[in-house]
Amino acid sequence: MRVKLKIWRQKDANSKGAFVNYDFDGASPEMSFLEMLDALNTRLIEKGEDPIAFDSDCREGICGACGMYINGYPHGPVKGITTCHLSMRYFKDGQNIVVEPWRSKAFPVIRDLIVDRNSFDKIQVAGGFISTNVGSAPDSHAIPVIKEKSDHSFDSAICIGCGACVAACKNASAMLFVSAKVSQYAQIPQGKIEAKERVEAMIQKMDELGFGNCTNTGACEAQCPKEISVINIARMNREFYVAKIS
Amino acid sequence: MSSFLGSSLTKKIVMAFAGLFLIMFLLVHLGLNLFLLSDDPGPFNKAAHFMASNPVIKIFELVLMGGFLLHILWGVILQIQNWLARPVRYKKMAETQISFFSKYMIYTGGIILIFLIIHFVNFYFVKLGLVEGDHENFYGMAHELFQLPGYVVFYLVALLILGFHLNHAFQSAFQTLGLNHETYTPCIKFVGLAYSIVVPAGYAVIPLIIYFVK
Numbered sequence: 001m002r003v004k005l006k007i008w009r010q011k012d013a014n015s016k017g018a019f020v021n022y023d024f025d026g027a028s029p030e031m032s033f034l035e036m037l038d039a040l041n042t043r044l045i046e047k048g049e050d051p052i053a054f055d056s057d058c059r060e061g062i063c064g065a066c067g068m069y070i071n072g073y074p075h076g077p078v079k080g081i082t083t084c085h086l087s088m089r090y091f092k093d094g095q096n097i098v099v100e101p102w103r104s105k106a107f108p109v110i111r112d113l114i115v116d117r118n119s120f121d122k123i124q125v126a127g128g129f130i131s132t133n134v135g136s137a138p139d140s141h142a143i144p145v146i147k148e149k150s151d152h153s154f155d156s157a158i159c160i161g162c163g164a165c166v167a168a169c170k171n172a173s174a175m176l177f178v179s180a181k182v183s184q185y186a187q188i189p190q191g192k193i194e195a196k197e198r199v200e201a202m203i204q205k206m207d208e209l210g211f212g213n214c215t216n217t218g219a220c221e222a223q224c225p226k227e228i229s230v231i232n233i234a235r236m237n238r239e240f241y242v243a244k245i246s
Numbered sequence: 247m248s249s250f251l252g253s254s255l256t257k258k259i260v261m262a263f264a265g266l267f268l269i270m271f272l273l274v275h276l277g278l279n280l281f282l283l284s285d286d287p288g289p290f291n292k293a294a295h296f297m298a299s300n301p302v303i304k305i306f307e308l309v310l311m312g313g314f315l316l317h318i319l320w321g322v323i324l325q326i327q328n329w330l331a332r333p334v335r336y337k338k339m340a341e342t343q344i345s346f347f348s349k350y351m352i353y354t355g356g357i358i359l360i361f362l363i364i365h366f367v368n369f370y371f372v373k374l375g376l377v378e379g380d381h382e383n384f385y386g387m388a389h390e391l392f393q394l395p396g397y398v399v400f401y402l403v404a405l406l407i408l409g410f411h412l413n414h415a416f417q418s419a420f421q422t423l424g425l426n427h428e429t430y431t432p433c434i435k436f437v438g439l440a441y442s443i444v445v446p447a448g449y450a451v452i453p454l455i456i457y458f459v460k
Contacts, residue, residue: 006337019337072340098338105331168342170349171328203255212331213254213324215351216418218344234426240255241424 001027001093005040007052008100010109013116017109019098029089033076034059034066036088053112059084061225064160067167068113069100074164074223082162082225102163104172105210119209120161120177126205127198128181130190149187156183158226168223171212176220178206179236180228186239196243203240254327257320262419264317269416269441271310276448283455287385294384298373318359325352347414354411361404392456401453405446412442 002025010017024043027036034056041051057065066083070076076086091097099113107115132138159180166174182199185191191198214233221230278297281290297303347354368391372379379387391397416438420426425434 069336072336072338073342077340100336100338103332103334103336105333170332172331173328203253207252207254210331212328213258214422215324215328215348216345216414216421217348219342222342222344230421231426231428234421234424237255237259237422238424240253241259244256 001029001088001091003027003036003088003091004094004096006096006098007113008109009052009112010101011111013108013110017112027088029087031088032059032084033070033086033088034084053110053114055114056084061085062160064162067102067162067164069102069167071098074102074167075162075225079222080225080227082160085225102167104163104166106172106174107163107166115163117161117163119174119211120163122209123174123178123202123205124161124181127194127201128185130185130194132190143189145188153184153187153191156180156187156228156232159184159224159228160226162225164223164225165220165228166211168219169212169214170217170219171215173214173220174206174209174211175214175233175236176224176228176230178202179232182236182239183232186235195239196246199236199239199243203236254324257324258422260316261320261324262422264313264320265415266419267309267313268317269412269419271313272445276445279449279452282385282388282452285460287383290385290388291383295382298381314362318355321352321355345414345417347410348418351411351414354407357404357407358411361400361408364400389456389460392453395457398453398457402450405450408449409442409446412445413439416441 002023005022005024006019007022008017009020022040024036024040026039031039034054037052037054044051054068055065057063059066061082061084064082067075068083070083070086075081075083076090078086078090101107101109101113102115102117104115106119107117110116157180159177161177163177165176166172169176182202185198186195216230216233218230221228278290278293281293284290367377369384369387371377372384372387373381375381392401417431417435420431420434425431
């Protein structure tokens, strides 16, 4: 199959980028979107041109490394999957496809489709952890956890930190990511000890880094490849207010 | 404390509380406006006089003005921050929002603000003595305005926009306050939808009846 690609090219963070058109003939419906880009890059290298830079790692939808804005959607138009799981069969032969990097002040473009997502790491460092003794793994039942709470915590913890929520939000808000990270600890006993400090520190860091404010549009939930719910945002808001008045 | 006051979440909670207060006030104001449908100007003018002179209402008036100012001020500040958070726009952006009207809150809010300023000039500033007019006969003033086709159309358009604003505002305020529940949130969304239709429709009925029937 043949696709007409319009891809954002930018040499480095300080250069001005622009869209470049690529007419790629030779994609197959079984290929993933990233494999199609790999094939395109091979051709570019053979022609002596710079390959298109993009992030990817596990290519199994669990690491959160890949991510690009494809035809108006983070990770492409298919719900609940990452870019690496996006198959070319979802596109029509001859279709125009616009590929852009995540756009956010807090995610500056490093090169082409790669953005610097260190902001997420900084938020995690601010409070996305629990303090515990190092050593061998503790007994799994040493701290009783209610099954329902454990399940909800896991639902939050499956956030892979890819940044699609920021990319999808019209305000480039990171609330879904931060709320998932706050929620995964807020619902289990291990996270209760530092709950107050955690939510305050993570929100303060999020504000400092220049993410936008949540206006409850729900675009983050709709576009999250792990389908993290905005219920996490409401939970984080509660955690924040309780932390401030207690 | 400074981190609390400066936090994005604090601004949002102020927006939510002020917004919910304004939403409740809309219902009170509608109750008052329905007296305009009476042929007797007495009940409406008496109610307007009560609203203008009762000391308890005067305190609420101050709270209401504070609510308006905070809601508008934080709304604009948050929106500017949101625009700055994405300095480079996407070339192609699909419709991904779950709540359709949420995308246009700053614009619908701006139109409502214009309506509010005109409404203040027509009535509230008359009450304060800043604009000339018979502040003992708001009934007559309202009836006069609702005889002007241009004003009626503007009033109805403003109410339609208010409905769009309320449609997202109601449910959004609850989410901001941390009230999201698998069972109750669908009820909140339904009440918000119903409120955003019924209340503006209630206001809209008044000029239509006065213009076409009276």
